[in-house]
Amino acid sequence: MKRNILALQSEMDMIFELSRNGRSGYQVPPTSDQLPEFEIPQELRRNAAPRLPEVSENTTVRHYVNLSTRNHHIDKDFYPLGSCTMKYNPKVNDEMSALPGFAGLNPWQTGATAQGAMQLMYELSDALLEVTGMDDITLQPAAGAQGEFAALLMFRAYHQKNGNPRKRIIIPDSAHGTNPASIILAGYAVTQLPSDSNGLMDTEALKRALDEDVAGLMITNPNTLGLFESNISKIIDLVHEAGGLVYMDGANLNALMGISRPGDMGFDACHMNLHKTFSTPHGGGGPGSGPVAIKEKLTRFLPVPVLTKTKAEFAWDWDRPDSIGSVHSFYGNFGMHVRALAYIKSMGGDGLRAISENAIINANYLRKKLSPAYQVFVDKPCMHEVVLSGNLQKQKGVRTTDIAKRLLDFGIHPPTVYFPLIVPECLMIEPTESESRETLDEFVEVMMQIDREASESPDLLKQAPYTTPVRRLDEAGAARNLNIRFYDDIR
Numbered sequence: 001m002k003r004n005i006l007a008l009q010s011e012m013d014m015i016f017e018l019s020r021n022g023r024s025g026y027q028v029p030p031t032s033d034q035l036p037e038f039e040i041p042q043e044l045r046r047n048a049a050p051r052l053p054e055v056s057e058n059t060t061v062r063h064y065v066n067l068s069t070r071n072h073h074i075d076k077d078f079y080p081l082g083s084c085t086m087k088y089n090p091k092v093n094d095e096m097s098a099l100p101g102f103a104g105l106n107p108w109q110t111g112a113t114a115q116g117a118m119q120l121m122y123e124l125s126d127a128l129l130e131v132t133g134m135d136d137i138t139l140q141p142a143a144g145a146q147g148e149f150a151a152l153l154m155f156r157a158y159h160q161k162n163g164n165p166r167k168r169i170i171i172p173d174s175a176h177g178t179n180p181a182s183i184i185l186a187g188y189a190v191t192q193l194p195s196d197s198n199g200l201m202d203t204e205a206l207k208r209a210l211d212e213d214v215a216g217l218m219i220t221n222p223n224t225l226g227l228f229e230s231n232i233s234k235i236i237d238l239v240h241e242a243g244g245l246v247y248m249d250g251a252n253l254n255a256l257m258g259i260s261r262p263g264d265m266g267f268d269a270c271h272m273n274l275h276k277t278f279s280t281p282h283g284g285g286g287p288g289s290g291p292v293a294i295k296e297k298l299t300r301f302l303p304v305p306v307l308t309k310t311k312a313e314f315a316w317d318w319d320r321p322d323s324i325g326s327v328h329s330f331y332g333n334f335g336m337h338v339r340a341l342a343y344i345k346s347m348g349g350d351g352l353r354a355i356s357e358n359a360i361i362n363a364n365y366l367r368k369k370l371s372p373a374y375q376v377f378v379d380k381p382c383m384h385e386v387v388l389s390g391n392l393q394k395q396k397g398v399r400t401t402d403i404a405k406r407l408l409d410f411g412i413h414p415p416t417v418y419f420p421l422i423v424p425e426c427l428m429i430e431p432t433e434s435e436s437r438e439t440l441d442e443f444v445e446v447m448m449q450i451d452r453e454a455s456e457s458p459d460l461l462k463q464a465p466y467t468t469p470v471r472r473l474d475e476a477g478a479a480r481n482l483n484i485r486f487y488d489d490i491r
Contacts, residue, residue, distance in 0.1 A: 258353025
């Protein structure tokens with residue numbers, strides 16, 4: 001990807017300026033003699049000093065460095081976790097978000113003291129609308145799942161406002177697990193439809209399921225099999241003709257940027273995972289951000305407050321009588337917004353398209369390289385990820401779990417396993433655009449070696465991993481029999 005370095009520097013200078021205008025409002029804390037006097041009630045006081053370890057700085061630093069070397073992360077090695085887009089996180093994004101004017105912002109500040117930050121969110125909103133082809137947006141949701149929930153609440157408000165409350169949301173059987181959970185939370189019933197023989201939504205099954213009770217359809221495109229829904233225009237038209245709305249789970253937007261836009265396809269709403277597609281830190285449970293972009297018909301129902309712009313300033317609009325209300329504290333995870341805008345501006349429009357193209361090339365490269373040993377569930381060109389099955393290895397007495405555990409011995413994080421649920425012994429691999437051909441070739445070589453081991457010494461795989469600090473765990477047993485102990489219980 002070619003970038004104009006001078007233009008990039010100009011864009012980053014602009015972000016610096018926004019940080020200065022953002023103003024943290026930080027004040028020097030008062031000294032002890034300036035604090036008001038108060039007494040801690042006797043019943044809230046400790047009876048003994050806390051048992052805190054006393055260790056040297058060297059010991060403390062070494063402890064955390066050693067922990068970090070045991071953990072697997074994208075900076076350490078290949079992390080092909082399917083459907084999660086574990087791409088490289090450019091460090092410049094973190095530098096931008098750490099600027100004092102951004103990092104020091106207080107969520108209780110008034111809009112007048114945070115104009116730079118609000119301008120940044122406004123520009124990010126414009127960029128995301130351009131990427132998706134939608135009309136309006138909220139940056140408030142803190143994750144993709146919360147974005148799903150917010151959009152479904154807007155669907156419900158839309159139907160109620162039109163005097164036509166509905167009861168059901170349709171999803172394919174390949175849907176992300178958050179989809180049915182969001183549907184239930186939003187007060188709807190779930191109707192799940194089987195995929196057709198090509199791994200796509202079955203349009204005939206959809207026709208039979210549509211009636212006056214259907215509020216909408218949730219569908220991921222490309223879907224979780226890594227396939228583009230080639231009938232998406234027909235699918236959307238069918239739902240619209242039945243009076244429903246259509247939502248795109250944007251978890252796989254990494255394959256569409258600069259090539260195809262959900263709004264142009266006809267979707268009414270979609271979320272974006274900034275912590276996937278736009279390269280913010282990912283893993284360890286967060287932080288995340290799941291903005292929702294919508295068509296104009298849903299604008300009146302956006303979560304409050306809504307960011308607005310006048311000639312004089314940026315402002316928060318709370319006067320939205322049809323709003324679904326707030327879905328997250330304050331205005332979303334702002335640090336993620338900074339990182340996402342830095343990423344978008346550093347790449348530019350051509351760069352975003354190149355990201356999608358390279359992600360697709362990398363996935364298909366793995367599909368062709370691995371197909372001699374591993375079954376490709378739907379053997380046709382995929383998008384950003386390839387879905388394999390370990391059925392051939394199972395015939396040798398080895399399960400997908402064993403393959404995943406063995407990968408750890410080679411310093412590679414396993415891909416997503418056993419999802420989508422419709423694929424037996426599933427291996428869901430997403431190399432993303434940020435991995436080199438050399439890395440992919442090394443991964444292929446390891447996967448081929450594991451296949452040979454499955455034939456020659458299957459017990460070797462069943463006992464893996466061998467090189468990790470902790471050997472194979474009983475994850476299912478641990479989930480069913482939680483044994484949570486706190487410090488006070490074990491000292």
